[in-house]
Amino acid sequence: MRQPSAAPEEGFGGGQDQGKQDECRPMGSHSEENVLQVGRSAVRSDGRQGKGPRSSNPPSRGNAKTEVRPVRMRAMERHRDTLAPVPGRRRWFFPRLRSRIEPGATIRSVGCYQVGRLLGKGGMGRVYLAEKVGSHGFSKLMAIKVLPKKGLGRRAAEMFLDEARLTGGLIHPNIVQVYTLGETRREYFIVMEHVFGVTLLDLIERHTELGRRVPVDFGCYIIARILNGLRYAHNKHDREGRHLHIVHRDICPNNILISFRGVPKLTDFGVAKATVSHVDDEREVVFGKYPYMAPEQVGRRGTEPRSDLYALGLVMYELLTGCLVHEVGDTTMLLDELEKKSVSPPHTVNREIPQELSDIVMKAIDLDVEQRWESAKAMREAVETFLLKNFMFPAQEDLADYLCDLFPQAAKHRWW
Template sequence: MMTRVPVLFTIGNEIRYEIVRKIFEGGMGIVYEAEQKGAQEFVKRVAIKVVRQNFTSQKQFIENFIGEAKLVADLIHTNIVQTYHLGEHNGSFFIAMELIRGVNLEQFSAQLKEKRRVLAIEMAVFIASRVARGLAYAHAKTDKNGRPLGIVHRDVSFKNIMIAFEGDVKLTDFGIAKARGFLTDNEGEVVAGKADFMSPEQADFQITDKRSDLFSLGVVLSTLVLGYNIFKDSTPEKSRLRVISMAIPDFRALDRRVDDRLNKILQRALARRVTQRYPEADEVLYDLEHYIYHSGYGPTNETLGKLIRGLFGVRPEGTMSESAKGGTQVMGRTGRAGKKSEGATQRAATGATRSGGTIRRGGATARSAPKKNP
C-alpha cells in the first residue's frame, strides 16, 4: 500500500510575470521576454510563449502544447533549454522558460557569412558535440517508474539550436517531439519539421526512433562545416525528396579541411540505412569529442562565447548595445495586468514561435495544429 506523503505547504498566487518586450510573433503564438516576480523583490528574467487566442479552441494543438511543457519540465540538462512553468491567462496557455541571451544557429551562420568569416572545423564539431550531449540525455530519459520515455525530438535543426553569448549551446523546441504518454503522434500521415534537416525515414513518412535525431545532427554538423545545407532546395517538398534520394557525398571533396576521421563521422551519422547509422547519441558524442580533444586542448564554452560575442558586438556580460522599446504588460496567475517601464535590453530568446507547414502524403503542404508549438 502506497504511503501518502503529507503536503508541507501550498504555494499561493504569488507567481506573476511582467512582460518586458515582444521577442517574436508567429502565426500560432507570441514569445515575450518577461520578469518573473516573487516575494521580497525576487526577479528572474524568463521567456514566455503564449498561444494565440484563435488557437485556444483547437483541442489537439493545446494538448500538444501542454504535453510539450510537461515533457520538457523534467529534462534538466545544461544543453537543453529549461521549462519553469505552464500557466493560463485570460483563456490562453503560456509556458515560462529559460531566457537565452544569444542567437540560434541560423542567425549565427548568417552573421558568419555577413562578416565573411569561416567557422573553424573544431568549433563546428564542438557545437555539434554539445547538441549530442543534450540528445543523449533526452533519449535516455525515463519516467518515474524507470521506463524509457522513448523521446525523439524530430526537429533538430539550425533554428532549434541556440548559442548563448556566454558560449552555452542549447537544444530547444520539443514542440513536435514524440514521447510515450506525453504528445499526440501522427507519424505516417504527416511530416512535421524542417525538410532539409529530416532523416530519410522521417521524410518518407516512416516511424522514427532516436537514430532519426542523429541523422539530423549529422546534417547540422555538415552544414556548419560547409556553410550550406546539402539537402536544401527551392521548396520544402524538393528538399524532402533530396533527403530521400540524394547520395551522401564524400565531404573531403567538398571542403579540403575535412579529413578522413571527420568524413567517417559524417558518413556514419548520415547513413541512409538506419542499421548503419550511429545507434546512440553517446557514441556520436564520443567520436566528436575524441576528434577535437584527442591531441590536446580544444574548443570550450568560453572560446565559443568569445567568438559569438565578437561576431555580434556583444559585451562580455551578454547584453547587446541596441535596445528594444515598447510598453509591457503584467501577467500572473491572478490575472492582474498593468504597465511596466519602457526600454529593455535587446536579447534573443529560446523556442521562437513560428507559423509553418506540414508535408502530407502526396506532397501537399498544409497548416496542422500539432505541427509546431506556439
C-alpha cells in the same frame, strides 16, 4: 530552403528568435532603459494608497449608490493588470483588454510575471520576454511562450501542452529549461529559461556575411554539447522508472541556441514524440522542417532516436561547410532529392575539414538507419576522440570569447 530566422539584435540575444525592439532591464534597476514597470498599487476609497485598515465608521445608508461604486472601483484598480481570476468577482475584474498576454500585462496566476517585449512569433504562437517579480526586490528575466486557445485547433493545443509536460522534466545544462505551464481565459503559456545568446543559424549566417568558415574545433564543441543533451533526452525515464522514448523530431539550426557564455542548448520540443504524448500520428502527419527530416520521417515510417542523429548530422554538415544539404520546401522535393542526390563529403567542400571528421558526419546522415551511429553517446565520443587526437581543446570560455568577436552585444550580455 532555410527557415526564416530573426537576426540577433543589440540588447538581448537571439535566444528565442528575438525581434528588434527596445531593451528591457530588471525591475530592480531605475535606469531610463527600464521599461518593465510594476503593476499599479491598490487605491482605497479615501484616496490613499496601500492596504491600510478600513474605516470603523459604517457608511451612511442615505446614498447607497455611492457606497457600492467605490468598493467596486477599488477592486478594479487593484486587479486590472492581472490575468488571474478573482474569486466571486470574475465578471467584474476581467476587462477584455487585459485578458490577453501582451507587453505591459501582468500574470499572477502562477507567480508574478511582468510581460515585456515580443521576442518572436511563429505559426503557432508568440514568445515574450518577461520578468518574474518576487518579494524584497527579487527579479529574474524569463521567456514566456504563448499559444491562443482558439483558432489553431485541438491538435495544436494538445501538442503545446505535451511540450510543457514533457520538457518540464528535462533538466540538463544543454537543454533550455521549462519552469511552469499556465493558462488565461484565452491562452496557454509556458514559462521558460531565457537564453542571452544567438541561434546556431545566426552563427552560420554571421560567418557567411564575414566570408569566413566556422572553426572546426568550435563546430565540434557545439555539436558534442548538443549530443550530450540529446543523450539525456533519449534516455529519459519518468518517476516510475519507465522509459519515455523521447524523439525531438525538429532538430535544426534555429532550435539550437548558444548563450553568450558559450553554452549550447537544445530547445523547442514542440513536436517531440514520447510515450506520454497525447498526439502521436506521425504515420499520418509529417512533423519537423523539410531540409532536416530523416528519410523514415518524411516517408511516414516512424521516427526513433537515430532520426535525431540524422538531423543533427545535417546541421553539423551545414555548420562546418556553410552549405545546406537539402534546399527543399515540401515532401515531394525532399523525397526526390533523397532518391537521386548524392551528398558530397564535407572535406571535399571545405578543405580545412579532416577526412576523419568528414566520415563522422557522413555516418550520421546515412540513409540507412542501421548504418548510422547507434546512439548520441557513440557519436559524441567519436567527435570528442577526433578533437583529442588532433590536439584541439575548445572550452566554454573560448567559445564565449569567440562570440564576443563576432557579435557586438555579446560582450555586454555575457556576464548577465
